[in-house]
Amino acid sequence: MARDTADLFGKPTPRIDGVAKVTGAARYASDEPTANPAFAYLVTSDIARGRVGGFRLSEAKAVPGVIDILTHDNVGDLAKPPAQMDGGPTTTTLETDQIWHDGQIIAIIVAESYEAAREAARKVGVDYLAEPPSATFESPGVTIEPHKTGEESKDPMKGDAPAALAAAEVKIDSRYSTPTQHHNPLELFTTTCVWDGPNLTIYEGSQAMWGLKANVAKQLGLDPAQVRTVSHYVGGAFGSRGGTTARTAWIAIAAKRLGRPVKLVATRDDGFTIATYRAETQQRLALGASRDGKLTALIHEGWEVTSRPSGYNVAGTETTARMYACRNISTAVHVVHADRNTPGFMRAPPETPYMFALESGMDELAYALGMDPIELRRVNDTQIDPVSGKPFSSRSLMACFDQAAAKFGWSNRNPKPGAMRDGDWLIGWGCATATYPTNIGPAAARLAVTPEGKIKVQLAAHEIGTGAYTVVAITAARSLGLKVEDATVMLGDSSLPPVTVAGGSNNAATTANVVYKACEEVRRQLAQAAAADPASPLHGADPASLKLENGTLAGQGGASEPFKTALERVTGGVLEVYAENAPQGAKPGAVAGLYEGKSAMVRGTGREDVVTFAFGAQFVEVRVHARTREIRTPRVVSAFSAGTIVNPMAAHSQFMGGALWGLSAALLEATQIDRKSARYVNTNLADYLIPVNADVPEIEIIMVPEEDDRVNPLGIKGIGEIGITGMNAAVANAVFHATGKRVRDLPIRAESLL
Numbered sequence: 001m002a003r004d005t006a007d008l009f010g011k012p013t014p015r016i017d018g019v020a021k022v023t024g025a026a027r028y029a030s031d032e033p034t035a036n037p038a039f040a041y042l043v044t045s046d047i048a049r050g051r052v053g054g055f056r057l058s059e060a061k062a063v064p065g066v067i068d069i070l071t072h073d074n075v076g077d078l079a080k081p082p083a084q085m086d087g088g089p090t091t092t093t094l095e096t097d098q099i100w101h102d103g104q105i106i107a108i109i110v111a112e113s114y115e116a117a118r119e120a121a122r123k124v125g126v127d128y129l130a131e132p133p134s135a136t137f138e139s140p141g142v143t144i145e146p147h148k149t150g151e152e153s154k155d156p157m158k159g160d161a162p163a164a165l166a167a168a169e170v171k172i173d174s175r176y177s178t179p180t181q182h183h184n185p186l187e188l189f190t191t192t193c194v195w196d197g198p199n200l201t202i203y204e205g206s207q208a209m210w211g212l213k214a215n216v217a218k219q220l221g222l223d224p225a226q227v228r229t230v231s232h233y234v235g236g237a238f239g240s241r242g243g244t245t246a247r248t249a250w251i252a253i254a255a256k257r258l259g260r261p262v263k264l265v266a267t268r269d270d271g272f273t274i275a276t277y278r279a280e281t282q283q284r285l286a287l288g289a290s291r292d293g294k295l296t297a298l299i300h301e302g303w304e305v306t307s308r309p310s311g312y313n314v315a316g317t318e319t320t321a322r323m324y325a326c327r328n329i330s331t332a333v334h335v336v337h338a339d340r341n342t343p344g345f346m347r348a349p350p351e352t353p354y355m356f357a358l359e360s361g362m363d364e365l366a367y368a369l370g371m372d373p374i375e376l377r378r379v380n381d382t383q384i385d386p387v388s389g390k391p392f393s394s395r396s397l398m399a400c401f402d403q404a405a406a407k408f409g410w411s412n413r414n415p416k417p418g419a420m421r422d423g424d425w426l427i428g429w430g431c432a433t434a435t436y437p438t439n440i441g442p443a444a445a446r447l448a449v450t451p452e453g454k455i456k457v458q459l460a461a462h463e464i465g466t467g468a469y470t471v472v473a474i475t476a477a478r479s480l481g482l483k484v485e486d487a488t489v490m491l492g493d494s495s496l497p498p499v500t501v502a503g504g505s506n507n508a509a510t511t512a513n514v515v516y517k518a519c520e521e522v523r524r525q526l527a528q529a530a531a532a533d534p535a536s537p538l539h540g541a542d543p544a545s546l547k548l549e550n551g552t553l554a555g556q557g558g559a560s561e562p563f564k565t566a567l568e569r570v571t572g573g574v575l576e577v578y579a580e581n582a583p584q585g586a587k588p589g590a591v592a593g594l595y596e597g598k599s600a601m602v603r604g605t606g607r608e609d610v611v612t613f614a615f616g617a618q619f620v621e622v623r624v625h626a627r628t629r630e631i632r633t634p635r636v637v638s639a640f641s642a643g644t645i646v647n648p649m650a651a652h653s654q655f656m657g658g659a660l661w662g663l664s665a666a667l668l669e670a671t672q673i674d675r676k677s678a679r680y681v682n683t684n685l686a687d688y689l690i691p692v693n694a695d696v697p698e699i700e701i702i703m704v705p706e707e708d709d710r711v712n713p714l715g716i717k718g719i720g721e722i723g724i725t726g727m728n729a730a731v732a733n734a735v736f737h738a739t740g741k742r743v744r745d746l747p748i749r750a751e752s753l754l
C-alpha cells in the first residue's frame, strides 16, 4: 500500500550538513585524523601494453625519507585483483609484471613525506618490454565480441525489425559516436589504511561501504569482519567510486609492511587511469515509421570499448528499446577489447550515450516526416513497455514535454533549419526525452529516539554530494512528527547497518523507505501501548489509526498525548529499533546478501509486475555564430516527473547539475587518446574541457508532480542521473535547427560546424 506522502516530503529543506561542508568541518576520507602516517605516491606505466622487464630503484631509494618501494617483485603474491563491476577481473596492477594499460600502477613509493615520495617516484627507472598497443575503435589488434547477456541484460528484441525497416514509409538509419569521458570528481582518489593488530580500517571515498569492505577482504584473504571502511563524505563520485579498484589493497599491504598508517592522495592525472571512466561508443540507430509518425521499426546497435580482461559495458539499448511504442525492435551490443583501463559507471552510464542516438534519431525522423518533434514523441507515447509488455509504474513523459515546451515558448519556433536568426547568430531550438530507470536496493537501519524528541539514525548509506544525510533526517523526523534539526544522521561507515551501493540513483528511494519502516515500528509500539493504557486519552483507539504528528501521538477527534508521554510508556529512556527493507522484486536473502557485500539492487526492469522509470523533457536554445561557428547555449529548460520529491531544494540542484553536465558532455568534454601509444593526453582540468560560469545560462527546472503508488511505498523515483540524459541530443537537435548540419559525433564544437 502506498502512503500519502504530502505530510512527509516536498518542503524545501537546507542540507543538514551544509554548514559543515562550507566551513571545512566535514571530513573527507583523507582528512580523517591518522597518527603518524607515511605517504604513498604511485609509479604508473608509461606504456600501454607489454611487461615490466625490471626496475632501477637505487636513485629512488637514495631520496631522503623514502621508506619502502612496493613492486610486483616484492609484494605481487599478497593480493588478488579486485572483482570488477561486471563480476569479471579488473585490469590488474602489482600482481604480475604485465602491463594492461597506460597509467597502470606498477610501483608504490612510501616515504616520510608526500614530497619525498613524489621525488622518489620520478627517479624510478623502468625497463619495459613494450608491445604495440591497441587504443580504441579501428585500432589494429582490438578484438570485438557480443557483450554477455544474462539476467541483467538481454538485448531487447521483438518482431522483425529489419523487414519492418525495409518496408517503412519513412526511415532514418544513422551512425553516432560518443567520446571517452572522465568523472574528475573534485575530491581526488585517496586511500588511507590503518591496521590495529589483525584489523584494517580503510578511509576511502566510496559509494559502497559494505561492498568495498567485502571486496578488499577477499583480495587480502581476510575475514570481512576484520575490515572496516569509513567515508563520511564523498567529494563527488558519479560512479567512479562504485567499484573497488586496485589501489586500495596495495595501500593496505604497504601499511601492513610498515606497521604504520599509509596515506595515498593520488594526483589528478592518476585519476584518469587508476579509476574508471565512461568508454567511447559507436552506435547505429535506424527508425522506420508510417506517414502518421507511428514507429514500425527500431534497430539500435552499440559498440563499447573496454579493457582486455573485462567485459564491462553499459548496454543502453535496455533503455532505448523501451521509450516508444513499437512492434519491431532489434538491439545488439558489442564490446571492443583494447589496451585500456577498465571502464565503469559514469552518471547515467547507459542512458547518456545511448539516448543521444535515440533522441537524435527521433529528431531526424521528425524532419523526415515533416512533423513537430514533440508530436512525434506524443504519437509514440506509451504506458506499456514495448519490450516486456509490462506497464510503466507511472510515466508522465508528455506532461513533461507540455510543461517544458510552454515555458520555453516552443510554439514560436519556425521548424525550418536556419530560419531563426538574431544578427550574426543563428538560433536553434531543440528538445529531447530524458529518462532513467528507478532502481532501489535492500537496506538496513538503526533508529533511536529519546523522550525529548532527539533522533539518531544509523545506516551505511553514502553522502556522495546528493544530500543523503538530509534525505534521512527529513524522513525520520517527519515520519515521527518531530523536528528535522533534532535528527542526527550517521552514514558512511561499514560498522553501521548495510545499504546497497549508492549507484543507479537509488539512494533516496532506498534509504527513505527503510528509515520510514523503522519509524513505523516506533509508531506501532507507541500506538499499541497508548491504546492499551486506560490512563491514556487514546485508550481503546485502533492503534493503526494513531499518527505521530507535531510532537504528539494523535488519534481521531482531537485526542492526543505528547510524544514524550507515549515514548516513556514503552521505554524508560531511549527507544531503539532496527529495520530491514527488501524492496518489491528483491531476491530472497537480499538483506542477508548486503552483509556479505552484495548490492542486490532491484533494477527498473527487474520486477514481475511493472517497469519503473522516471521521465523528463529537455529543451535547449543554441546560438551559432554565422561566421566563427562559436556555439553558445543561452537557455535550458528541463521538466522532470520523478515521483515523490523528498527535498525540492536538493532535487533542484541535482536536476540542474545534471543538465549542466549534459551541456558539458554535448559541447566540451572528451578525453583525447593518442592512437599510437594508447595514452590519454589531456589528463588534467586545464585540457579536459568543462564549462566555466560564463558558459552556463539560467537553467530552468520544472518538477512535474507525479504520484506513483506502485514504484515503492513512498513513491520515490531517482533523480541523480536523469538530468544529464536528454541533453546530448537536445543540444545536437538545436544545432541542427540552427545550422541544418546534423552532428552525430560528440562533442559538438565549432570545428564540427565548419
Ligand code: MOS
Binding pocket: 207, 237, 238, 239, 240, 242, 345, 346, 347, 348, 349, 502, 503, 504, 505
Ligand atoms: Mo551512478 S554512475 O550509478 O554512481
